[in-house]
Amino acid sequence: MNASVISQAQRGDWDRYMEENPLSIAWQAYEWSHxxxxxxxxxxxxxxxxxxxxxRGILPLYLVKRMGGGIRMMSxxxxxxxxxxxxxxxxxxxLLRKAIDLATECSxxxxxxxxxxxxVKGELKVDENYFNRELTLSAGIDDVWxxxxxxxxxxxxxxxxSDLVLDHPSERVDEFYRLVLAHHHRRGxxxxxxxxxxDLIRFGMYSxxxxxxxxxxxxxxxxxxxxxxxxxxxxxxxxxxxRSAQAVxxxxxxxxKKFTLGGYRIFHSxxxxxxxxxxxxxxxxxxxxxxxYYQYYPKTVxxxxxxxxxxxKRKYFQTVxxxxxxxxxKALGPLIVRQFP
Numbered sequence: 437m438n439a440s441v442i443s444q445a446q447r448g449d450w451d452r453y454m455e456e457n458p459l460s461i462a463w464q465a466y467e468w469s470h471x472x473x474x475x476x477x478x479x480x481x482x483x484x485x486x487x488x489x490x491x492r493g494i495l496p497l498y499l500v501k502r503m504g505g506g507i508r509m510m511s512x513x514x515x516x517x518x519x520x521x522x523x524x525x526x527x528x529x530x531l532l533r534k535a536i537d538l539a540t541e542c543s544x545x546x547x548x549x550x551x552x553x554x555x556v557k558g559e560l561k562v563d564e565n566y567f568n569r570e571l572t573l574s575a576g577i578d579d580v581w582x583x584x585x586x587x588x589x590x591x592x593x594x595x596x597x598s599d600l601v602l603d604h605p606s607e608r609v610d611e612f613y614r615l616v617l618a619h620h621h622r623r624g625x626x627x628x629x630x631x632x633x634x635d636l637i638r639f640g641m642y643s644x645x646x647x648x649x650x651x652x653x654x655x656x657x658x659x660x661x662x663x664x665x666x667x668x669x670x671x672x673x674x675x676x677x678x679r680s681a682q683a684v685x686x687x688x689x690x691x692x693k694k695f696t697l698g699g700y701r702i703f704h705s706x707x708x709x710x711x712x713x714x715x716x717x718x719x720x721x722x723x724x725x726x727x728x729y730y731q732y733y734p735k736t737v738x739x740x741x742x743x744x745x746x747x748x749k750r751k752y753f754q755t756v757x758x759x760x761x762x763x764x765x766k767a768l769g770p771l772i773v774r775q776f777p
Contacts, residue, residue: 493522624754
C-alpha cells in the first residue's frame with residue numbers, strides 16, 4: 437500500500453470513496469477545498485492511500501501559515517472535523533506517514549488531524565475535549581420528542597403561537613449577516629465575513645433559517661445538510677434576554693420537524709465541550725454521544741484546539757471586543773478568524 441497526492445483528474449475517485457464511506461465528513465469533499473483556497477489561500481494536498489488502483493483511504497491536508505510565523509499541515513482548517521478516512525489501520529498508517537513526510541518537505545513544524553469518532557493510532561498528542569450528539573430522526577417525530585430533555589420541551593412550549601413562522605430556506609443573506617455579526621459582537625467573538633456566509637450558501641450544503649413573528653426575526657441559524665444528516669451552525673439570538681433564547685429552542689424544533697418529515701436520519705448537535713460550557717439551547721436534544729479526536733504530530737505540540745480557546749488572554753480579548761465599535765468589529769473580525777483555523 438502506498439499514499440500519494442492525487443491529481444485533479446482523480447477527483448471523481450476521491451469523491452466516490454468519500455460518498456460510499458459511512459464515516460465520511462462533509463468537509464472531506466474535494467470540492468470543499470476550492471472554497472477554502474478561495475478564501476484563505478491555503479495550499480491543498482489531497483492525500484489518498486492506494487492498494488493497486490483502488491483508493492483505500494483519504495486525507496485532505498492544507499498547508500497553513502500561523503500568525504507570528506511557523507507552518508503546519510492541517511485537516512481541515514475552519515471546520516470542526518475532516519481528518520483521515522480509511523478502510524483500516526494499514527491505510528490509516530500509510531496516510532499518516534505520508535502526511536508527516538509532506539510536512540517535513542514543506543518545512544511545517546506539525547501535523548494536525550481533526551478526527552471524528554475514529555482515533556488514529558500512533559505517537560500523537562490527543563485532545564479529547566469535545567463531543568457531538570447524534571439524535572436519530574428516522575423513528576418519527578413522536579419518538580424524537582421523547583428524547584428531548586424536559587427543559588427543552590418546556591422552552592419549546594413557551595413559544596407556542598400560530599403567529600410564529602419558520603422561514604427556510606431564506607434568501608436574506610444581508611439580514612442574516614447583520615444578525616450573526618451582532619450576536620458574535622455581544623459575546624466578544626470575531627465574526628466571519630458576509631462573503632463567507634454567501635459562499636457557504638452558494639456551495640449548496642448550507643442554507644439560512646429564521647423564526648419570524650410577522651416581519652420581525654425572533655432567531656436565526658444556518659442549516660447544514662450532508663447525506664442524510666442535518667445540523668445548525670451559526671445560530672444567532674436577537675438579544676441576551678430569556679425570550680430570545682426561547683426563540684432558538686422553537687426554531688430548532690421547527691427545523692427538526694421539517695427534516696424528520698423530509699426523511700433525514702440524524703440531527704447533529706454540533707461540537708460541544710466535554711464540560712458542556714456552551715449556550716444552554718445547544719444541550720438537551722438527546723442522541724448518542726461521540727467524541728472528536730484532535731491529534732497532533734509530534735507529541736510535543738504545546739497548543740491544542742481546546743487550550744487555544746481558554747485562558748486569561750482570551751477572556752481579556754472578549755471583554756475588549758464587546759466594547760469595540762461595530763464598524764471596526766465588522767472590518768477586523770474576518771482577519772482575526774483567519775488566524776485561528
